[in-house]
Amino acid sequence: QRSWGVPIPALQCTSCGEAELTSSIVAQAADVFEHSGADAWYEHDLTEFVPKDFTCPSCGGQDFRREQDILDVWFDSGSSHEGVQLKHPELGWPLTLYLEGSDQYRGWFHSSLLVGLGTRNAAPYSQVITHGFVVDELGRKMSKSLGNTIEPQAIIKQSGAEVLRLWVAMVDYREEIRIGKEILARVVEAYRKIRNTLRILVANLYDFDPDTDMVPLNRLQEIDRYIVSRYAEAASSTLLSYERYEFQAISHTINRLLTVD
Ligand SMILES: [Zn+2]
Structure with a gap:
């Protein structure tokens, strides 16, 4: 003990x-x-x-x-929902979402479930999401001796924080998450396409005034109606993906809308 x-x-x-x-x-x-x-x-x-x-x-x-015995070492984290509830009653109980690495099914999710069931006869969370761990481009664990570690600060310094954020949005976080020079180069490419498309759109629309320039849907040309409908499709699938925490699907949808359509 x-x-x-x-x-x-x-x-x-x-x-x-x-x-x-x-x-x-x-x-x-x-x-x-x-x-x-x-x-x-x-x-x-x-x-x-x-x-x-x-x-x-x-x-x-x-x-x-x-008494010299201590509580199970998982008890403190397992009872954290009670502490959170005390300080933030507005969050309600059970809490909406527990988010942790895939090693926590036997750790935090489990200890929280036990404490919740023991004290309130219910799980303290409505949903659980797990993420994989970051590995290098070849799928190897990152380690100092292999020299394959990548510091987020280095990426931010070289390519900017937006690229790092976009990488997070583009990967499938439920599996092992790969990162490396080639992967980051693809993210930089995707980022440029999004940025350039938005720049062209903004430049074209600089003098657009919805009060005087808006054309009703039934008088739009076919190609304009097409893109308005594609936009509506992409927007509703994006909102649905947010509800399901499917961020990779969102970046796919936006990328396709901006670079293919
Ligand atoms: Zn006694």
């Missing part, structure tokens, strides 16, 4: 050996922890944790030892 972690603030009677953990003991410990942190259990005098006039319910003893 590890001796560090969140302690179980139980009092053990030195006369009869019974361990006591009542709500008044827990409340008193919570009070001390609030000011001094959970390590106070090991560092402070035990009398700080014994409620006034508390005696052993089994033998009436008044001398206690502190």
